[in-house]
Amino acid sequence: MHAVQVNRVNSDADRSEVEAFFASNINEFNRFSLMPRTIDPLKGLPSFILTVRDTSGLVAALHAGAAVEQMQAYVSHGLPISEMNEGIRDHAMIYSLAVRKDCRRKGIARALVDELLAQMSGFKRLYGVTGPESTSFYQACGFTLLPPGKAIELMIGRAQVNIPLLGRDAWFSIRF
Numbered sequence: 001m002h003a004v005q006v007n008r009v010n011s012d013a014d015r016s017e018v019e020a021f022f023a024s025n026i027n028e029f030n031r032f033s034l035m036p037r038t039i040d041p042l043k044g045l046p047s048f049i050l051t052v053r054d055t056s057g058l059v060a061a062l063h064a065g066a067a068v069e070q071m072q073a074y075v076s077h078g079l080p081i082s083e084m085n086e087g088i089r090d091h092a093m094i095y096s097l098a099v100r101k102d103c104r105r106k107g108i109a110r111a112l113v114d115e116l117l118a119q120m121s122g123f124k125r126l127y128g129v130t131g132p133e134s135t136s137f138y139q140a141c142g143f144t145l146l147p148p149g150k151a152i153e154l155m156i157g158r159a160q161v162n163i164p165l166l167g168r169d170a171w172f173s174i175r176f
Contacts, residue, residue, distance in 0.1 A: 052108050
């Protein structure tokens with residue numbers, strides 16, 4: 001296998017191209033969409049948009065960032081508003097990861113995740129949600145997986161928040 005060249009991008013044109021790539025490669029109705037910088041909920045906070053290209057265009061992309069909207073939603077699960085900013089500073093989430101079908105099983109997704117982990121300075125925890133088809137991938141990348149339907153327990157400041165999942169999806173996480 002050739003070395004995979006991972007690039008970090010952030011222009012609105014890149015964001016638009018990556019969002020179109022995600023939309024055509026991820027069949028998930030409640031996926032967190034990648035937005036233009038002016039209206040991005042992660043504006044002003046660390047955001048990671050990593051891509052891999054070949055001569056025909058995007059081969060793979062990953063979007064991760066501070067867990068802003070999640071922390072806001074966690075208030076309804078018991079997170080005190082006073083702890084929300086600490087949670088935003090310390091917790092990041094992988095929102096989307098996709099590899100073009102003809103390029104899968106070649107180490108490209110792993111290269112994206114490895115690059116993301118190398119750039120996570122300052123965060124205490126990275127997590128996300130995956131379907132059953134990707135659980136072994138995240139385990140191989142060093143993440144801890146929870147059984148489907150089990151709540152993730154997050155310590156945010158002095159507060160513990162338990163966030164359940166329904167169905168076959170599972171939480172994955174890694175601490176730094």
